[in-house]
Amino acid sequence: MKQYIDALKHVLEHGTDEDSRAGNVIRTFGYQMRFNLQEGFPAVTTKKLAWKSVVGELLWFIEGSGDNKRLAQITHGDPNKNTIWTANAEADYWKPKANFDGDLGRVYGVQWRDWRGVDQFAKLLDNIKTDPYSRRHILSAWNVDELDQMALPPCHTFSQFYVSKGKLSCQLYQRSADMFLGVPFNIASYSLLTHIIAKEVGLDVGEFVHTFGDLHIYKDHLDVVEEQIKRVPHTLPKLEINTSKNINEYTLTDFVLTDYNPMPSLKAKMAV
Numbered sequence: 001m002k003q004y005i006d007a008l009k010h011v012l013e014h015g016t017d018e019d020s021r022a023g024n025v026i027r028t029f030g031y032q033m034r035f036n037l038q039e040g041f042p043a044v045t046t047k048k049l050a051w052k053s054v055v056g057e058l059l060w061f062i063e064g065s066g067d068n069k070r071l072a073q074i075t076h077g078d079p080n081k082n083t084i085w086t087a088n089a090e091a092d093y094w095k096p097k098a099n100f101d102g103d104l105g106r107v108y109g110v111q112w113r114d115w116r117g118v119d120q121f122a123k124l125l126d127n128i129k130t131d132p133y134s135r136r137h138i139l140s141a142w143n144v145d146e147l148d149q150m151a152l153p154p155c156h157t158f159s160q161f162y163v164s165k166g167k168l169s170c171q172l173y174q175r176s177a178d179m180f181l182g183v184p185f186n187i188a189s190y191s192l193l194t195h196i197i198a199k200e201v202g203l204d205v206g207e208f209v210h211t212f213g214d215l216h217i218y219k220d221h222l223d224v225v226e227e228q229i230k231r232v233p234h235t236l237p238k239l240e241i242n243t244s245k246n247i248n249e250y251t252l253t254d255f256v257l258t259d260y261n262p263m264p265s266l267k268a269k270m271a272v
Contacts, residue, residue: 001044001233003033004184008229011179011215020216027216035191037205040236041257042191044184046228048262053084054188055255062121062196062247064113069102075252084185087270088151097149104151111141111154125247128161128168128201137161142175156186161197167206168198175213180221180228181270186210192255195239200247224266234261 015026035042043049056075065071068089069079076083079102088094089104097105112121124139139161141154155176162169172190177183191208198205217225237260245254 001042001046001184001236003035004044004187005046005229005231005233007031007033007183007215008179008217008225011217012225012229015215015217017219022218024219025216026219026222027214029214031212031215033187033210035187035208035210037191037194037208041195041239042187042208043237043257043260043262044187045234045236045260045262046231047184047266048264049184049188049260050084051188051257051260052252054185054192055252057084058189058192058196059250059252061109061112064109064121066104066107066110067100067102068104072102084270085151091151094151098151106143106146106149107151108141108154108156111143111146112139115140115143124161125197125200128163128197128203132163132201132203137163155182156190159190159193161194162206163203164206166204168194168201168203169206169209170194170197171209171211173211173213177212177215178270179215179217180225180266180268183210192239195241196247196250199241199243218268221268224268228266231263234263235259237261 010031011026011028015028017026053075060071060074068083068085071083071085072081073079085104089102113119120139124137127134128137137160139159142157147153156172156174158173160171170190174186187210194208195205237257240256240258242254
């Protein structure tokens with residue numbers, strides 16, 4: 001995960017100080033990281049990754065839900081627990097639009113499974129199986145017609161999958177990237193998604209390519225970012241997946257990081 005530390009340094013060295021919708025930031029535009037998934041699972045080691053939340057949210061996306069209480073049930077076994085989406089679900093700007101308690105609107109998973117009646121995710125799996133070398137293996141969350149129906153417009157907007165020499169790779173375009181809190185989570189989530197899809201379609205994993213639009217570090221995260229930059233990354237862990245289940249049967253316990261030895265947690269407040 002040296003690439004991630006280098007990305008933090010890039011923002012600090014090349015970014016400009018500006019006000020944003022959610023607070024003061026240092027920001028820059030355009031960057032890319034590449035992770036060879038054959039060399040280990042890219043879980044950040046310079047702080048502890050919230051692995052259970054990564055897995056729970058991704059399973060929630062795949063299920064096609066926009067219900068925060070359902071996310072809490074998947075992740076914690078209790079629909080009344082807080083999740084990484086609770087602040088958005090309860091935000092003053094969103095509450096008047098919500099149709100029920102916990103409703104987040106037509107966010108990521110809803111778009112994946114029901115874009116104007118089209119199940120993008122199912123079509124993606126089928127297309128990779130039947131036409132692996134197509135250049136149309138796309139999964140998008142940026143539905144312009146429905147942005148006002150989402151508690152948060154998608155930050156990780158668009159991913160493309162690519163098959164070569166029996167390996168599946170994924171490139172994500174992320175329009176907006178909270179470098180300290182969000183990006184390690186996003187790296188893990190889409191790397192896990194690549195593993196899940198590869199297993200489902202009978203391929204090995206290749207690369208995860210992470211392409212950014214607006215990269216930013218919140219000013220009130222600077223202390224923990226500077227501490228993280230001082231830390232030297234450990235060896236990457238390995239991912240073990242329960243091979244007895246398919247994509248519609250997974251639970252949290254079916255995904256285990258082995259030999260994961262992160263450094264102590266670094267905490268900061270999420271901007272909403």
